[in-house]
Amino acid sequence: xxxxxxxxxxxxxxxxxxxxxxxxxxxxxxxxxxxxxxxxxxxxxxxxxxxxxxxxxxxxxxxxxxxxxxxxxxxxxxxxxxxxxxxxxxxxxxxxxxxxxxxxxxxxxxxxxxxxxxxxxxxxxxxxxxxxxxxxxxxxxxxxxxxxxxxxxxxxxxxxxxxxxxxxxxxxxxxxxxxxxxxxxxxxxxxxxxxxxxxxxxxxxxxxxxxxxxxxxxxxxxxxxxxxxxxxxxxxxxxxxxxxxxxxxxxxxxxxxxxxxxxxxxxxxxxxxxxxxxxxxxxxxxxxxxxxxxxxxxxxxxxxxxxxxxxxxxxxxxxxxxxxxxxxxxxxxxxxxxxxxxxxxxxxxxxxxxxxxxxxxxxxxxxxxxxxxxxxxxxxxxxxxxxxxxxxxxxxxxxxxxxxxxxxx
Amino acid sequence: xxxxxxxxxxxxxxxxxxxxxxxxxxxxxxxxxxxxxxxxxxxxxxxxxxxxxxxxxxxxxxxxxxxxxxxxxxxxxxxxxxxxxxxxxxxxxxxxxxxxxxxxxxxxxxxxxxxxxxxxxxxxxxxxxxxxxxxxxxxxxxxxxxxxxxxxxxxxxxxxxxxxxxxxxxxxxxxxxxxxxxxxxxxxxxxxxxxxxxxxxxxxxxxxxxxxxxxxxxxxxxxxxxxxxxxxxxxxxxxxxxxxxxxxxxxxxxxxxxxxxxxxxxxxxxxxxxxxxxxxxxxxxxxxxxxxxxxxxxx
Numbered sequence: 001x002x003x004x005x006x007x008x009x010x011x012x013x014x015x016x017x018x019x020x021x022x023x024x025x026x027x028x029x030x031x032x033x034x035x036x037x038x039x040x041x042x043x044x045x046x047x048x049x050x051x052x053x054x055x056x057x058x059x060x061x062x063x064x065x066x067x068x069x070x071x072x073x074x075x076x077x078x079x080x081x082x083x084x085x086x087x088x089x090x091x092x093x094x095x096x097x098x099x100x101x102x103x104x105x106x107x108x109x110x111x112x113x114x115x116x117x118x119x120x121x122x123x124x125x126x127x128x129x130x131x132x133x134x135x136x137x138x139x140x141x142x143x144x145x146x147x148x149x150x151x152x153x154x155x156x157x158x159x160x161x162x163x164x165x166x167x168x169x170x171x172x173x174x175x176x177x178x179x180x181x182x183x184x185x186x187x188x189x190x191x192x193x194x195x196x197x198x199x200x201x202x203x204x205x206x207x208x209x210x211x212x213x214x215x216x217x218x219x220x221x222x223x224x225x226x227x228x229x230x231x232x233x234x235x236x237x238x239x240x241x242x243x244x245x246x247x248x249x250x251x252x253x254x255x256x257x258x259x260x261x262x263x264x265x266x267x268x269x270x271x272x273x274x275x276x277x278x279x280x281x282x283x284x285x286x287x288x289x290x291x292x293x294x295x296x297x298x299x300x301x302x303x304x305x306x307x308x309x310x311x312x313x314x315x316x317x318x319x320x321x322x323x324x325x326x327x328x329x330x331x332x333x334x335x336x337x338x339x340x341x342x343x344x345x346x347x348x349x350x351x352x353x354x355x356x357x358x359x360x361x362x363x364x365x366x367x368x369x370x371x372x373x374x375x376x377x378x379x380x381x382x383x384x385x386x387x388x389x390x391x392x393x394x395x396x397x398x399x400x401x402x403x404x405x406x407x408x409x
Numbered sequence: 410x411x412x413x414x415x416x417x418x419x420x421x422x423x424x425x426x427x428x429x430x431x432x433x434x435x436x437x438x439x440x441x442x443x444x445x446x447x448x449x450x451x452x453x454x455x456x457x458x459x460x461x462x463x464x465x466x467x468x469x470x471x472x473x474x475x476x477x478x479x480x481x482x483x484x485x486x487x488x489x490x491x492x493x494x495x496x497x498x499x500x501x502x503x504x505x506x507x508x509x510x511x512x513x514x515x516x517x518x519x520x521x522x523x524x525x526x527x528x529x530x531x532x533x534x535x536x537x538x539x540x541x542x543x544x545x546x547x548x549x550x551x552x553x554x555x556x557x558x559x560x561x562x563x564x565x566x567x568x569x570x571x572x573x574x575x576x577x578x579x580x581x582x583x584x585x586x587x588x589x590x591x592x593x594x595x596x597x598x599x600x601x602x603x604x605x606x607x608x609x610x611x612x613x614x615x616x617x618x619x620x621x622x623x624x625x626x627x628x629x630x631x632x633x634x635x636x637x638x639x640x641x642x643x644x645x646x647x648x649x650x651x652x653x654x655x656x657x658x659x660x661x662x663x664x665x666x667x668x669x670x671x672x673x674x675x676x677x678x679x680x681x682x683x684x685x686x687x688x689x690x691x692x693x694x695x696x697x698x699x700x701x702x703x704x705x706x707x708x
Contacts, residue, residue: 039526039529039530040529040534041529041534041632041633041634042534043529043533043534044533044534044535084534183678186679212677212678212679213677213678213679214678214679215678215679215681215682217635217637217638217682219625219629219630219635219638220433220629220670220673221678222426222429222670223426223670223671223673223674223678223681224673224674224678226422226425226426226429226674227412227415227674229422229552230415230418230419230422231415241536242535242536242632243536243630243632246536246538246630247629247630250538250540250629250630254545254554254556254558255545255554255556256545256547256551256554269535270535270536271535275538275540276540277540279540407551
């Protein structure tokens, strides 16, 4: 036992001398911390998140840095790999705060990880701005230090229901006669999306005829689609991450299911256009952001200019996960400038009072910390491209309604 | 019970469900066939079964990425996986043959984690799939739709199964494998190189899984963490059919597919997998009850 103790003590000394001791902050630097999934099941989106953060930091430092009061600071981010597991994420948040002395955290990727980290930042009264945790349940806990720049999950597909109602009216049908079919994965995020759809369908007086919960290891939804064929609903909404989108697009085409409106989430991360070509045509897809939107800011310029810069830097088109991550960094910078201090309490209050426009959209938080100024975007796949069809204010194309029947394509 | 009403109003739906389920079941049967072989001959429960399926899918994906017809994935994935299985034998499997089941489960579990993480590193965590570009077959005025990809998968799965069965029956290696399964020691005494037999068995299993994986990626999707459901389904099919009962494996696989699909429709998709497990429990209880009747004589 004595031996064991001395080994532990030896290890501790060794690790301290190897530089695992608290990272010291240079005087003219603001250090942000983030746990990011660079390995594990979220590694792809984790990478998008990191690239988004890095691009914003690079651009801000190039533009001179952050002016807080009379001092100008450069930004730096400390990253750790959370391996896509919530428990590890919480440990790392603790490490960032207690060992590295980080006073401001950027969010991880996914609602699950954010949910694990938020209690830690809350306990230490450390502000966290995140762009990749959309679950509604994050904003019902009374957190004071959590701010999200993205639209929350219940808003993801509710615009599809509104769009269905609008289109039905335009076609001379009463929205109350519409039948809605829903298939949502049985996980917190998708069930939040479902809750939003149910609320909206109720508001329009539509009838929900199918309400299937898809299993987590979903690879086949033909049972649900067989039901869809028998009941002929007017709207079909699906959410089950990239897996769900890929499965749905493939099987709707294979089984030749005709529904006037088909809407889903995660089309872009599933790359349904690249994988299925014209089978993906006319599908509606929810998105947080698109480069064709008319938002702009002083740092990146327009959404399109951001997209071009991102492509030049990383060699691929920016997914919305990257855009919202960049917007999270910008939100912090905006708050630092207005707070004129790096005191966590003052920065938190400044964050709560945020109201500005970025290339990603308007940002204004309600008292729970979620962004209420930016609506979701709805794409339709038209001619092998995502075209924004809703909200109509920023839409670049008109919705094709109803979807042409498979027999007529 | 709206779903039952749909079924009564339009009985043709049942045809659709059963047909699609049967076709899909052929793929489960294929993976289970390999598992039964390894289990029966080597007394190893190969937990990495699903990951071999996964690797077969990725091989096909790479081929399709090179512009080749994804159908080539079936033989190529089988070959590549055969080589991987053959290579794994001296490295690891050799050391666990003849040890207790727990050791083999742990070791193959290790292989499965390794393959998952390697796939994640190489191919990323994204959902992948290959489009065959084949259409669908419409029956009963378009009320029953079967995709040609599924039909093809069924045909290929049956064909691979048949080849395997013939191989075990009529080739020298097949006879050696069967002899080793019956009594490894006696086979060794009679001059069978059991080490080679084990390596071949494990490699054939991997190859069969590879072929199944090529079919999976053509009709569904794959990502690095999708292996487990295939392992579980194979396990179940083998448990239900019993070891050394290869026709039983095929029937159980097809039945599982059809039952799963119909249950998903009737009970809702959320109970699809739960139903499958309940079914397994029910079958085990039933088998135990039947066996216990025979046991009375011995008491």
